[in-house]
Amino acid sequence: MATSGVSKPEVLSSVCCNEQARRPCREADESLESFPRRATGTLAAVKGDSSEKVAFRKLSVLIPVYNERWTLAEVVRRVLAAPVSLGMEIVIVDDGSTDGSYELALRLAEQDSRIKVIRHRRNMGKGAAIRTAISHLSGDIAVIQDADFEYDPQDFPALLAPILKGQADAVFGSRFIGHTRRVLFFWHTLVNKFLTLVSNMVNDLNLTDMETGYKAIRTDVLKRLRLNARTFTIEPELTCRLAQWGARIYEVPVSYFGRTYAEGKKINAWDGIKALGAILYYRFIDTQFTHDEGFATLRSCQRAAAYSKWIVDQARPYLGRRILEAGAGIGNISPFFLHAERLVLADCNPAYCRMLRYRFEGRENVRVDEADLTAPDSYQQWREDKLDTVFCSNVLEHLPNDADVLKQFYQILEEGGHCIIIVPAEPRLFGEIDQAVGHYRRYTVADLVAKMEAAGFQVVFTRQFNRLGAAGWFVSSKVLRRRQLDPRSMRWFGRITPLAKLLDYFLPWPGMSLIVVGRKPQRQLLRAAA
Structure with a gap:
């Protein structure tokens, strides 16, 4: 051992x-x-x-x-x-x-x-x-x-x-x-x-x-x-x-x-x-x-709170009052949703769920559910929550059947609700860190949009971002062949996030992350369109 x-x-x-x-x-x-x-x-x-x-x-x-x-x-x-x-x-x-x-x-x-x-x-x-x-x-x-x-x-x-x-x-x-x-x-x-x-x-x-x-x-x-x-x-x-x-x-x-x-x-x-x-x-x-590389990566990302805020800020116009964070991990992004009337934090890892319960204990608007997103039965528990938002950040790439998961998200959302998906972008960036943390893939915009639409969503927003991070990821994962994010590097990246946001307008290569937002159409609108 x-x-x-x-x-x-x-x-x-x-x-x-x-x-x-x-x-x-x-x-x-x-x-x-x-x-x-x-x-x-x-x-x-x-x-x-x-x-x-x-x-x-x-x-x-x-x-x-x-x-x-x-x-x-x-x-x-x-x-x-x-x-x-x-x-x-x-x-x-x-x-x-x-x-x-x-x-x-x-x-x-x-x-x-x-x-x-x-x-x-x-x-x-x-x-x-x-x-x-x-x-x-x-x-x-x-x-x-x-x-x-x-x-x-x-x-x-x-x-x-x-x-x-x-x-x-x-x-x-x-x-x-x-x-x-x-x-x-x-x-x-x-x-x-x-x-x-x-x-x-x-x-x-x-x-x-x-x-x-x-x-x-x-x-x-x-x-x-x-x-x-x-x-x-x-x-x-x-x-x-x-x-x-x-x-x-x-x-x-x-x-x-x-x-x-x-x-x-x-x-x-x-x-x-x-x-x-x-x-x-x-x-x-x-x-x-x-030696748990997935957990080590989550802990490293926790040191870049400003980057997490950048992610949430881009999704903020589409956040509702009843939110499911699917694949909450150890809660790096969860604090940004504490204003919600109902916040359901779901993860398949029992240890992570225990950490989430300790962290948010006593908050009446927060519930932690242990759930496997690849199991259709897991979604039954959320049908009565009247969810208007599903937020899923850096989770789909870990799932072999991502298209089926998107269809389940569609089923549990209220009409007019939004599904916000953040995933790693650019398949050519796939490297050692991706393999270490269990990624099946990195996405192109066209690929994720097609899967969202196939699930029934109307795509209302897409953006590929963090060009500076893409350079760092390429060096760490492809050149140096590291299998974990360096906590010190993530801490420094958190500090220079304002610079990274600015450089997104100037750097000539694609960003390392992709956000796609889909809306579940209302029935009357679907009938009118038909």
Whole structure:
């Protein structure tokens, strides 16, 4: 899996009946005597809305281990005794320990089926161990738990609460807000706060503790992040990737019982320098935060709000009061329609629909529907909405049967209503980005007009626009053969959109986008024409 990045020869998946697990481990016997056969939680977690409660059934606790034989059994016992109502699994990744930690972990797994054990043949670092754990987890929420006593699993309810309530995608347990803590190293704390400050500056966040080892993250987000860190730089990388994803991040206070170096603390000054380099690297150089190229493209486009406004401004004369945005994605254009009496946002991607619901929660005029535009049955739910506008931006090119979709749009529109279609123009611009995001085609004016008319629409407006963008698209997709839009380029394009609008009157080549508006004729007009 992409999040793992650990080659197969370096990882050993354990089997609890492994012969090695049957061998006695005298050093661990004392710890194992008090280890529960089947520990259970006692607290009924936190109430969220019904959809969220159905979604979250299991918690995955990821424990990277390197030479922690004397604390591991007690940490696992505390984790299993944590007061949470979710089912639980523990994923232990032994990172090449030489002190018997792996053998102990196998014995623990023999006693409780909720424990998985994976081994790295050699020490690869905390980040590599966490990435391996991610590739083996099966829960709905993941919590990273160190194999020592610095963090207390009794804090799990507080850590999970914002996610269970449907408010957060990730929760950081802060060591610096509202709790009793052990007083330790001044310079270590100062470096932590400096790294948090730099991370906040470049990622536009206001965390108090970026370097915290306690992070809870929705699995559906975590597994789609592109993670590369092998060492303690996993903390700044996770923070940066979550910010690039657009995740909703919360902070809660957690207990912290820091270790001294004599007690086994492993992080050092060099790790602080590497963390600073990682913050800058993942924010400005390696900006590919996910392997989901479609989502990455949507997030990049989100940074060009002025361009989205340009699109909507051209369609504004044809916008009504009851709008369906078909293929709303993550809502880059949706805010421009919030004035509508009724706004229906539809998308086939459940994750996108969830983002839209979070974003527009509480607005009585907005409804989010999960719908497949290629399935005729999906349109039945909108026949009673009396829609006077269908707005569909950069969606038709993703659909194999675009002509059939246009016919369905015609059927659900009220007479006199408008169907506004924006698509990528110029087939000769078709390149790597088009392929990466799943485009079937780019359109000519004649092609789209013909399909609109075949669906029954009277075409009342056409325009091909964004000539400057066409040049940039050609260079990125055809010359450089990139497969994603660069977020920095999109941010800059958003800033120079006024210039792009002006250059549309002067540049000699066609634009990269096409807008076509069709009107559904009224019956009396059709009879008169007949």
